[in-house]
Amino acid sequence: MLKVAVCGASGRMGQTIGRMVSESSDLELVGGINLKPGSFFGVDIVESKNAENLLQSTKPDVLIDFTIAQAAVGNVKMAARNKVALVVGTTGFTNEQRAEMEQAIQGNVAAVISSNFSLGVNIFWQLLRDAGKLLKDYDIEVIEAHHRNKKDAPSGTAKTILQILDQEAGFRKKVYGREGMMERSDEIGVHVIRGGDIVGDHKVMFSKNFETIELSHRAYDRSVFATGALHAARWVVGKKPGIYGMSDVLNLGK
Secondary structure, three states: OEEEEEEOOOOHHHHHHHHHHHHOOOEEEEEEEEOOOEEEOOEEEEEHHHHHHHHHHHOOOEEEEOOOHHHHHHHHHHHHHOOOEEEEOOOOOOHHHHHHHHHHHOOOOEEEEOOOOOHHHHHHHHHHHHHHHHOOOOEEEEEEEEOOOOOOOOOHHHHHHHHHHHHHHOOOEEEEOOOOOOOOOOEEEEEEEEOOOOOEEEEEEEEEOOEEEEEEEEEOOOHHHHHHHHHHHHHHOOOOOEEEOHHHHOOOOO
């Protein structure tokens, strides 16, 4: 059985992942890491300051991180020092934080890092590549919605959508929301919604005179992200050190 430790163990994603690991027949939950100690699903949650002791005592095969950017950077460095494979679903990293993580990972450990671990979203991204190529002369708008407590905006998934559109449809200026007298030009409008307990909605609109084509994905439960994270955890253990994406895990072509 693969041994799994979870960062952000008391959070919503951490709780979902912990439950699904504990219910799995091929994964063993060995501990959690959070700001405050406690327990979940029969194992201890240790304070962040004691996280390295947990890794050294339980020797997990993989560490799963869904926290915040600043904490995730430290967790990645810690896992790399201890040769523990990584699955990172945290978003909101700065370029400097990404570089810091890459430096820690390269040559030391295998890591799957993705802004979205939903299997459906990763297929959605693949479809979006084809749409971007075929509809590059259409007006493009991106709309995303999440729960009221999500801090980063636009979401990491929306940023990945914009990167794909830049690659496949050509770079365009991004306009984040609109107000007042604004004539549309060759741009991509980006619209962010935060409210209630929305798990995650993403939509891309391609519009031309007399027609609109829409590609969208809606998550109804956080278990879709946890399912993908566990799929990545099973895949990443034993892989050559380096950074991988869910496209590698799912064997999706660019």
